[in-house]
Amino acid sequence: xxxxxxxxxxxxxxxxxxxxxxxxxxxxxxxxxxxxxxxxxxxxxxxxxxxxxxxxxxxxxxxxxxxxxxxxxxxxxxxxxxxxxxxxxxxxxxxxxxxxxxxxxxxxxxxxxxxxxxxxxxxxxxxxxxxxxxxxxxxxxxxxxxxxxxxxxxxxxxxxxxxxxxxxxxxxxxxxxxxxxxxxxxxxxxxxxxxxxxxxxxxxxxxxxxxxxxxxxxxxxxxxxxxxxxx
Amino acid sequence: xxxxxxxxxxxxxxxxxxxxxxxxxxxxxxxxxxxxxxxxxxxxxxxxxxxxxxxxxxxxxxxxxxxxxxxxxxxxxxxxxxxxxxxxxxxxxxxxxxxxxxxxxxxxxxxxxxxxxxxxxxxxxxxxxxxxxxxxxxxxxxxxxxxxxxxxxxxxxxxxxxxxxxxxxxxxxxxxxxxxxxxxxxxxxxxxxxxxxxxxxxxxxxxxxxxxxxxxxxxxxxxxxxxxxxx
Numbered sequence: 001x002x003x004x005x006x007x008x009x010x011x012x013x014x015x016x017x018x019x020x021x022x023x024x025x026x027x028x029x030x031x032x033x034x035x036x037x038x039x040x041x042x043x044x045x046x047x048x049x050x051x052x053x054x055x056x057x058x059x060x061x062x063x064x065x066x067x068x069x070x071x072x073x074x075x076x077x078x079x080x081x082x083x084x085x086x087x088x089x090x091x092x093x094x095x096x097x098x099x100x101x102x103x104x105x106x107x108x109x110x111x112x113x114x115x116x117x118x119x120x121x122x123x124x125x126x127x128x129x130x131x132x133x134x135x136x137x138x139x140x141x142x143x144x145x146x147x148x149x150x151x152x153x154x155x156x157x158x159x160x161x162x163x164x165x166x167x168x169x170x171x172x173x174x175x176x177x178x179x180x181x182x183x184x185x186x187x188x189x190x191x192x193x194x195x196x197x198x199x200x201x202x203x204x205x206x207x208x209x210x211x212x213x214x215x216x217x218x219x220x221x222x223x224x225x226x227x228x229x230x231x
Numbered sequence: 232x233x234x235x236x237x238x239x240x241x242x243x244x245x246x247x248x249x250x251x252x253x254x255x256x257x258x259x260x261x262x263x264x265x266x267x268x269x270x271x272x273x274x275x276x277x278x279x280x281x282x283x284x285x286x287x288x289x290x291x292x293x294x295x296x297x298x299x300x301x302x303x304x305x306x307x308x309x310x311x312x313x314x315x316x317x318x319x320x321x322x323x324x325x326x327x328x329x330x331x332x333x334x335x336x337x338x339x340x341x342x343x344x345x346x347x348x349x350x351x352x353x354x355x356x357x358x359x360x361x362x363x364x365x366x367x368x369x370x371x372x373x374x375x376x377x378x379x380x381x382x383x384x385x386x387x388x389x390x391x392x393x394x395x396x397x398x399x400x401x402x403x404x405x406x407x408x409x410x411x412x413x414x415x416x417x418x419x420x421x422x423x424x425x426x427x428x429x430x431x432x433x434x435x436x437x438x439x440x441x442x443x444x445x446x447x448x449x450x451x452x453x454x455x456x457x458x459x460x461x462x
Contacts, residue, residue: 198437
């Protein structure tokens with residue numbers, strides 16, 4: 001829809017800038033799910049930003065995506081989106097990124113995270129006293145940032161304008177919520193229809209409460225070293 | 232999970248190669264949804280292939296992803312995945328790509344498409360006499376390739392080993408089916424849990440049957456020129 005703005009609003013107003021933070025070792029779908037939802041909307045302009053622009057290698061596979069903008073070049077985005085991934089262990093102590101995030105949050109309409117991206121918001125001090133979610137395996141560490149971990153798919157804290165989403169695919173649900181908040185329910189509906197988001201997984205193991213114990217254990221053992229291991 | 236194969240099978244057997252076809256103007260989530268599902272599995276190795284390896288610009292936005300392999304370099308993948316997107320208008324008459332696809336299908340375990348990727352399978356002559364799906368707006372053109380359009384989220388034709396998925400996000404559901412077929416239900420369950428695919432969209436407009444008429448009309452007018460327009 002980007003090439004053919006269909007509404008008067010799309011032609012008249014400057015688009016809302018969405019800064020998607022990239023870093024080596026991010027989980028691709030954390031940000032590319034929301035990206036696909038948002039970039040279809042003519043009133044939105046997504047920008048991939050990174051501390052060092054260029055090619056960014058995502059977690060655990062060959063996918064490489066390009067960050068076209070430096071953090072300095074996108075200082076006042078309307079929306080900030082922080083994905084998760086094992087690579088964010090570096091971000092948790094990266095003052096340049098955390099400073100940018102704090103600054104961007106001062107003027108953003110919404111500052112958002114998907115999956116373990118919420119730990120980065122936490123490290124930036126943005127979740128103190130708030131309810132927040134993230135990947136089901138990494139909810140507990142949110143306590144250390146003063147947040148109250150919440151097993152919800154999307155948590156919206158309206159006052160400090162923070163939205164956190166659960167693991168990976170939850171970013172799609174979050175982006176649909178965001179479109180309704182920023183524009184109107186009709187915009188969210190059109191975006192949902194455009195990506196035919198009418199989920200019908202043939203199995204029902206998408207949360208630890210529903211999945212067989214064996215699946216939960218498999219993942220827990222795989223990720224056992226995550227919080228401290230060097231990537 | 233790639234770095235830590237958890238099963239004996241993961242250590243013993245060569246991984247199944249999944250060739251993901253990239254081209255300028257593809258819809259990113261069509262292939263990156265399935266990619267995120269599949270690449271978590273140690274017994275799978277995803278490879279991004281393109282007629283001309285290098286940086287590939289996706290449809291309608293700034294996302295650029297890298298194709299690391301030429302078609303010639305990946306001639307006998309275990310699985311072929313063809314995404315959709317406006318850019319595939321070029322593929323429909325690109326004999327190099329269609330030849331590669333026909334060749335790859337001779338030895339692949341499964342040849343798959345997401346969204347309008349099914350039109351490319353059709354153009355390669357792989358859907359003749361089969362039921363097939365794709366993005367809801369582009370089901371009719373499947374007739375011209377001898378296929379029977381089917382409004383189903385995932386269509387599995389076991390005999391010629393072809394799986395087609397509906398629009399964009401349906402690739403995630405398709406990849407979960409594929410994991411169960413290739414390995415076991417337990418593998419699909421672990422993959423679903425890893426990406427926390429427990430969809431809870433707050434609206435229910437993900438198919439033309441469920442969406443408000445206004446959303447359907449908006450998309451139809453936006454894409455009106457799609458099948459014939461040059462990109």
